[in-house]
Amino acid sequence: MIGNDLKTGETSAPGAFVSPLIVILELYAFGFALRILQQSDLNAQTIVAMLLFCVFAFTLITGKGFPHFRQRGKAMLFLFVAGYFSLQGANLSGEQREARLAELRKSDPAAYLVELRNVDEDRWFVELRQLDPEAHAKEAASRATQSHADRLAACTDEKIGLAYVMIQEDVRRSLRAPSTAEFPGRFDAGTRNMGNCVYKVIGQYDAQNGFGAMIRGTFTGTTEYSPERGSWRTLMLDVQG
Structure with missing residues (x-):
């Protein structure tokens, strides 16, 4: 063992x-x-x-x-x-x-720009400004045109209803009793897409006044949509009631 x-x-x-x-x-x-x-x-x-x-x-x-x-x-x-x-x-x-x-930047700037564009588009655009100012100006104009077209394409009439909803918060801030404010499910006639991502909104609200009584008021305003940030900004607002 x-x-x-x-x-x-x-x-x-x-x-x-x-x-x-x-x-x-x-x-x-x-x-x-x-x-x-x-x-x-x-x-x-x-x-x-x-x-x-x-x-x-x-x-x-x-x-x-x-x-x-x-x-x-x-x-x-x-x-x-x-x-x-x-x-x-x-x-x-x-x-x-x-x-x-x-090395390519020194020996062949044109080939350098072609290869750089495949690697880093933003860096290529910066380098293009120094190495080929004329091409940079054309590219900048083309990008601006495309950006404007994309912006307008994002601001369709379908966002009218959303514009009506988004402006309601600013309407509430102007009231004596914001928490009591109620809005009809539909905006009033005259609400429309004014172009360039700006919307005119006309509507009504019900809210308590300073004496606690419910009153009906109206409001008119314009709000702008920013497709780049996905946010809304009230440009003008007139609340009556």
């Missing part, structure tokens, strides 16, 4: 030492392979590292995956390595792109 226990102890002790060593060697080989791939094709290395990161994350969360990496501890170690190379690849890719753009 004692001999068997000693024999078991002799085999388990080396195994406990060799197993972590094998994992370290596997990690080194994994990192080395990604480094070699990075030197030959940075984009491919980044994609591979990100895919492996997802695989190891799945294994770490579920305990499933490739048989060799089903141990969550091992999967976590490889997850760290894959995550490191994913971030490094992304950073290096960005640095390489910026270096290429800087």
Whole structure:
């Protein structure tokens, strides 16, 4: 019995030492392979590292995956390595792109603007102002025209009812007892879309006066809708009653 226990102890002790060593060697080989791939094709290395990161994350969360990496501890170690190379690849890719753009800006501004537009539209527009003022002026005019068209397209007659609802808060603020104000479900005749996102609203309300009696009053106002912010602003309001 004692001999068997000693024999078991002799085999388990080396195994406990060799197993972590094998994992370290596997990690080194994994990192080395990604480094070699990075030197030959940075984009491919980044994609591979990100895919492996997802695989190891799945294994770490579920305990499933490739048989060799089903141990969550091992999967976590490889997850760290894959995550490191994913971030490094992304950073290096960005640095390489910026270096290429800087060189292209000096040697071929037209090609630089074409490539930059595919990468960053806002940055391209800023650079266009310096490198090609005439094209920038045309682009600015085109954007302004499109922005105005989009604004008008968002301000249709369908928003008349919403304009009637949104102006009611300002009507309440002008009353002695705002909390008692009630509005009919329909606006009065004359309410309309005046164009350029401005709406004229005519309506009635019922609210208590200073003596507590319910009275009926009328109001007329104009309110403007801002499609860019999705908000309303009262321009003029006349409350009678």
